[in-house]
Amino acid sequence: MIDPEILSFRHQLHVNPDLSNVEQGTASIIKNFIAQFHPTSIIENIGGAGLAAVYEFPKKGKTIAIRCELDALPILESNPFEHKSTKESVSHKCGHDGHMAIVASLAKWLHESAFEAGKVVLLFQPAEEIGEGAERIVNDPRFKVLQTDYVFALHNIPKEPMHSIILIESGFSAEVISFELKLMGKKSHASEPEHGINPALCISELVGEMNKLNVSDPKKPDFAVLTPVHMLVGQKAYGISAGSGELHYTLRCWNPEKMQTLKSTISNLIKQKSKQHRLDFELNWLEYFPASSNDFECNAYIQKAALENDFYIIERDHPFKFGEDFGWFSKTYKTAMFGLGAGLETPALHNPDYDFPDELIPTGFSMFTSIIQNILLGPTKVDMGD
Numbered sequence: 001m002i003d004p005e006i007l008s009f010r011h012q013l014h015v016n017p018d019l020s021n022v023e024q025g026t027a028s029i030i031k032n033f034i035a036q037f038h039p040t041s042i043i044e045n046i047g048g049a050g051l052a053a054v055y056e057f058p059k060k061g062k063t064i065a066i067r068c069e070l071d072a073l074p075i076l077e078s079n080p081f082e083h084k085s086t087k088e089s090v091s092h093k094c095g096h097d098g099h100m101a102i103v104a105s106l107a108k109w110l111h112e113s114a115f116e117a118g119k120v121v122l123l124f125q126p127a128e129e130i131g132e133g134a135e136r137i138v139n140d141p142r143f144k145v146l147q148t149d150y151v152f153a154l155h156n157i158p159k160e161p162m163h164s165i166i167l168i169e170s171g172f173s174a175e176v177i178s179f180e181l182k183l184m185g186k187k188s189h190a191s192e193p194e195h196g197i198n199p200a201l202c203i204s205e206l207v208g209e210m211n212k213l214n215v216s217d218p219k220k221p222d223f224a225v226l227t228p229v230h231m232l233v234g235q236k237a238y239g240i241s242a243g244s245g246e247l248h249y250t251l252r253c254w255n256p257e258k259m260q261t262l263k264s265t266i267s268n269l270i271k272q273k274s275k276q277h278r279l280d281f282e283l284n285w286l287e288y289f290p291a292s293s294n295d296f297e298c299n300a301y302i303q304k305a306a307l308e309n310d311f312y313i314i315e316r317d318h319p320f321k322f323g324e325d326f327g328w329f330s331k332t333y334k335t336a337m338f339g340l341g342a343g344l345e346t347p348a349l350h351n352p353d354y355d356f357p358d359e360l361i362p363t364g365f366s367m368f369t370s371i372i373q374n375i376l377l378g379p380t381k382v383d384m385g386d
Contacts, residue, residue: 002361002362003105006104006105006361007358009029009033009101009104010097010101010356010358011082013026013030013092013097013100014097015084016029016085016087017072017091017092018071018072018090019073019074019090020129020130020132020133021049021127021130021132022049023050023126026071026100027044027049027051027070027126030070030104031051034107037108038111039055039110039122040055040056041054043142043143046123047127047134047136048126048127048132049126050126050133051123052122052124052146053107053121053122053124055107055121056119057115057116057118057376058116059116059117059118061117061119062118062150063118063149064118064148064371064372064375064376065120065121065123065146065148066103066122066151066152066153066368067123067326068096068103068124068125069129070124070125070126070127070128071096071126071128071130072094073094073129074090075089075091075350076088076091077353079353092356093349093351093354094129094349094354095356097356098156098356098357098360099156099356099364100124101361102154102360102361102364102368106368106369109365110122115376118376121146123137127325130287131176131288131289131325132325133325134326134328137328138331149333150295150298150333150334150335151329151333151334152301152368154338154339154364154368155338155339155340156340156341156342157320157339158343158346158348158349158354159342159346159348160314160339160341161314162342163359164313164314164339164340164341165306165311165338165341167299167316167339168315168316168317168318168338168339169294169315169317171294171319171330172292172319172320172324172336172337172338173289173320173323173326173337174252174253174291174319174320175252175253175254175255175258175290175323176250176287176288176322177259177263177285177286177287177288177289178285178286178287179248179266179283180247180283180284181206181270181283182245182246183199183245183279184282185197185242185245185278187242190239190240192241196243197278198233198242198243199243199245199277199279200242201277202245202274202276203233205273206247206270206273207228210226210269211226213266214226219318221255221258223253223318224252224258224262225251225253225321227249227252229248229249229250230246230247230248231245231247232246263285267283270283287323289323289324290328291319291330292319292324292327292330294336295330295334297334298334302338304374305370308370311366314339314341340360342356342357
């Protein structure tokens with residue numbers, strides 16, 4: 001059964017989406033909703049437009065952060081329903097509105113709970129989609145002072161059975177980084193390309209060489225996907241041989257060591273090819289998402305919660321290939337992120353007709369309440385087995 005108040009709240013968030021780094025409106029909606037459940041404190045503008053609602057209990061104990069994301073995507077929504085986005089070409093196509101509704105639904109429960117010790121932080125993080133918000137929060141002194149022991153999060157996963165809990169032993173998401181390469185040559189008359197320096201051949205050679213670096217099998221430890229996302233050479237002027245060009249890529253693999261190897265190989269390749277073709281170049285690395293790691297203890301708490309609630313568990317043998325800046329928390333804290341099956345027929349993430357399934361809200365709520373109870377009421381560590 002979905003709480004009508006939470007359902008209305010989720011739809012309100014969907015109607016009023018905000019892009020990364022301008023989520024003040026979304027944060028205000030959340031603050032107004034949570035304030036009625038009297039958190040011990042609310043930290044505003046954390047990591048940018050972020051918000052942290054802190055519930056502190058009488059005695060010192062473990063501190064648990066439950067994290068979700070504030071930002072929407074620059075995608076025009078194609079859904080006809082009443083809670084359709086009111087902002088042109090901005091919509092929640094990753095389900096962050098649903099994630100926020102799940103985390104916000106914990107506020108009433110925490111307000112009514114009588115835990116003797118510990119602290120719970122409901123963390124609404126900005127700028128996840130561009131890989132900036134989590135890093136800023138981790139480095140924010142107001143977050144550091146909370147002395148967090150555990151950070152948990154979930155992500156809905158379309159094309160998996162509804163309400164299933166997806167566990168991954170190693171980590172939830174890939175190490176991802178993008179780059180833009182600008183190549184500067186010299187224009188010439190198209191009839192006399194020998195009098196100019198055209199970057200087209202260099203770009204084509206780079207694409208061919210980088211294609212050789214792909215290791216497409218996700219079960220291999222040296223897995224790597226190098227995806228060309230944008231290319232530009234010259235202009236639509238048929239009498240001019242191009243004098244400049246751009247090449248944009250996204251790289252993804254399973255760990256930072258492999259990523260460092262890829263970056264070094266690509267940098268050397270660009271230096272070699274640009275010199276060979278007499279081109280100047282500018283290489284910029286962009287939008288870094290560290291691989292998220294799932295701590296063994298945290299994963300055990302997630303599995304215990306799924307079993308307690310009789311949810312169907314899917315054990316996945318490798319991370320998801322998409323990027324998630326939750327990895328910044330993994331660098332400092334014990335973390336785990338789990339998948340929440342969003343239904344076999346639900347449109348894929350980032351599709352214009354995607355909408356977060358409302359029936360997942362109670363599932364996420366039950367998972368997080370069980371995790372919190374098991375940590376704050378149980379022994380220091382869950383039973384890890386032999």
